[in-house]
Amino acid sequence: MNPNDVIEAYVLDVMRRLPGRERNGIGLELRGLLADMLAERAESHANPADDALVLAMLRDFGTPAEVAARYRPPGVVIIPAEQTRSFVLLSVVGIVLQWALTLPRVFQGAPLAGWWFSWGLGALWWPGFLAMLAVIAAGIRQTGLFKPGWRPRVVDPERIHRGSLAVGLAWFLVGAALVTALPWIAHRMPAPLAQVFAFDAGFLHTRAPWVLPLWLASFITLALVFHRGRWSPPMRWTHIAVSMASWRCCCGGLRPDRSSWPRPPTRAPRAASNWSCCSSSSTQSGSCTASARVSGCPARTGEVDPLDPSMVISASAP
Numbered sequence: 001m002n003p004n005d006v007i008e009a010y011v012l013d014v015m016r017r018l019p020g021r022e023r024n025g026i027g028l029e030l031r032g033l034l035a036d037m038l039a040e041r042a043e044s045h046a047n048p049a050d051d052a053l054v055l056a057m058l059r060d061f062g063t064p065a066e067v068a069a070r071y072r073p074p075g076v077v078i079i080p081a082e083q084t085r086s087f088v089l090l091s092v093v094g095i096v097l098q099w100a101l102t103l104p105r106v107f108q109g110a111p112l113a114g115w116w117f118s119w120g121l122g123a124l125w126w127p128g129f130l131a132m133l134a135v136i137a138a139g140i141r142q143t144g145l146f147k148p149g150w151r152p153r154v155v156d157p158e159r160i161h162r163g164s165l166a167v168g169l170a171w172f173l174v175g176a177a178l179v180t181a182l183p184w185i186a187h188r189m190p191a192p193l194a195q196v197f198a199f200d201a202g203f204l205h206t207r208a209p210w211v212l213p214l215w216l217a218s219f220i221t222l223a224l225v226f227h228r229g230r231w232s233p234p235m236r237w238t239h240i241a242v243s244m245a246s247w248r249c250c251c252g253g254l255r256p257d258r259s260s261w262p263r264p265p266t267r268a269p270r271a272a273s274n275w276s277c278c279s280s281s282s283t284q285s286g287s288c289t290a291s292a293r294v295s296g297c298p299a300r301t302g303e304v305d306p307l308d309p310s311m312v313i314s315a316s317a318p
């Protein structure tokens with residue numbers, strides 16, 4: 001077979017896989033490219049072009065389907081390459097989780113076939129659901145309505161986000177004003193809230209006067225950072241020192257007030273009975289003297305007194 005005929009058959013096989021409007025132009029380009037490649041290969045082998053040489057060249061160039069894919073415009077990508085791993089991981093985790101929740105029924109006596117044709121195969125709805133979400137996302141990407149914009153990442157870790165810090169400063173003022181006003185408004189609240197938000201008298205007289213200056217220093221530090229748009233080492237250390245001092249004034253050194261803890265009930269004295277408590281050694285030796293008798297012994301002979309394990313109960317004459 002003539003080498004040119006082999007190339008022509010190859011080009012026709014590629015062209016039939018391409019859109020009709022692009023076949024002629026791509027076929028003409030491909031014929032010229034393959035002819036030049038065949039001439040260079042024949043020159044490098046110092047042999048005239050034959051069928052074996054042209055077939056080897058076409059095998060290296062690729063199958064007609066692969067060549068047509070190079071010329072065909074890419075289709076809609078449902079799952080981008082960077083999201084393939086996440087898609088597979090979510091699919092597997094969803095299936096395994098459903099199986100883990102339903103498979104114990106089989107170990108409790110449920111038939112395995114019934115589980116497989118219900119929950120076993122039914123768990124595959126999860127990858128299908130994820131695939132439909134990917135299709136919807138691909139359609140949205142094709143429309144270009146929600147095309148994400150690119151912004152350079154902030155490399156400087158000391159820079160701040162002014163919007164977030166502004167919201168934080170506003171809530172700082174609201175919280176500080178509310179806490180400062182609590183001593184005057186807590187008693188006007190309902191009974192449970194008045195007790196919850198009441199301040200200790202010792203705290204108000206000793207440490208509370210220091211809290212407001214420390215909060216003011218913290219607010220001024222954050223305001224300067226907001227004005228400059230970035231942190232600096234002095235500002236950072238100042239803020240840490242003020243925060244630690246504020247914590248020490250507000251919460252440090254607290255001790256529980258044990259005076260308000262409930263005390264254990266006092267054991268009431270029990271009336272004397274015809275029982276005497278004797279030590280273990282006295283009971284074993286058979287001697288239980290009158291000096292060893294105490295009142296309020298337990299009611300059964302041979303038991304150990306729970307208040308004194310060394311005392312054993314024995315009967316005595318009235």
